[in-house]
Amino acid sequence: MQALPLAIMAFLLYLGAASWQGLTLLRRVPQRPALVRALGVLGLLFHLPAALQLIDQSPGQMPGLSTSAAVLTAIMIVLLLGVSLAKPVLNVAVALFPISGLALLLAVGLPSPERTGGMTPGIALHAMSSALAFGVLFIAACQAGLLGLQNQALRHHHTRGMVQVLPPLTTMERVLFELIWAGMVLLTLSIISGFLFLDNMFAQHLAHKTFLSLAAWLIFAILLVSHHVLGWRGMRAVRWTLGGCAVLLLAYFGSKFVLEVVLNHA
Template identity: 70%
Template sequence: MQALPFATLAFVLYVAAAIWQGMTLLRRVPPHPGIVRLLGALGLLMHIPVVIELVSQAPGLLPGLTTSATLLMAVVVNLLLVASLFKPVLNAAIALFPLAGLALVMATWLPSQGRETGLTPGILLHAASSALAFAMLAIAAAQAVLVGLQNQALRHHHIRGIVQSLPPLTTMERLLFELVWAGVLLLTLSIVSGLVFLDNIFAQHLAHKTVLSLAAWLIFTTLLVGRYRFGWRGMRAVRWTLWGCALLLLAYFGSKFVLEILLNQN
């Protein structure tokens, strides 16, 4: 299979969906979430065969940087599409859909090598919960950016533009914390399954991921405790969410980037 045409088509569909949702947010076109979901779903249909092709071509069971990125972004897109049927999270597609398309195109141009690892049901549970945690908290990060923009606009009495298109700030913040709650539960499952099923979660090639994942878990948990005990909200919630997501991003891709890109080691 020629992966590049599928990746390019997926990129176009993702960008089209993001543009439509962005134009909706700017009140340039009427809201049609069904169109955004359809374009996103079609992009995902083009995305999945490329992921399968990339994973099957990798010599190891544990994919490298670019393949891991496009695999995780497929999970993000799928989770976002499903969640949008129940919660008003589709605005996150403005950022996440183009990122998914970009990761896909980069993976076809720069395929990464995997490495061997023993694949057991426990490790599959760890991998699945890690991917879902990353996807949920990536959506939370996009939601946090929207909450931050809305908060700043209201603080400066700018009530036109995207503020008029977004739900009330209290609703946006409640949704942000729901996403963080779900993400923390999945991240907890990921960490616990890693402790149980991986031989040594603090081994050299896993130490950075473990430490950074635990640090991210601590940040998100502190945020939730602060919300419950002290009523944290607004820009404080935005900053803590983004810091936690930044640490999680480093945990998932930091060492892969250093080894595969900077040091050119597979």
């Protein structure tokens, strides 16, 4: 089956799941976590074959910007669906599912032009740990966004609507820091494996990715230490989480965007 019909089906299923969860937050429909997960899983069943087709277009070669985004969002959805079985994070689907569907459609419509060498086992470890780290920390950023909205609503004494559907504030904060801890472990593994298995982490085409990844690691490390020692929480934790994820986003996709879009057009 062609990648485009698969991508369209995945997008529609993701959109349906995100719409239901969004209406749940607005208290327009009852909570149906099993329905949202089922639609998400069905979306993955179309997403993964489409992503594999994109990778197969350049066998033995590293994917470029659009294909990387399609693969990474699939990994994030797998992580979200898995974590949601144990932690109350399914509300993140409101943002993650549509973003994933759009990323897949973009990848199918605009296949990546990048052509680089294949992966050794060490580089594969680096790539996988990097993808998992970004996936977990992106989910943490979405969780932080919901926590910020909840914090603001409670601060202004708005106790109706979304606030009544979300878990208690303390639970939201605990889950946020659990996600950040997990993401930090994976990000640390990614950075260490990069230094071990890549030829030169400070080469011209990797330098800014290395510096930004280290900067993101430092931001999250400061947040975790300050939370433990100084009791940082609430909106301060939200801002630092979103800031760290923004830096990590630049680290992961900035170089590919510059190389494939800016320099290519230039």
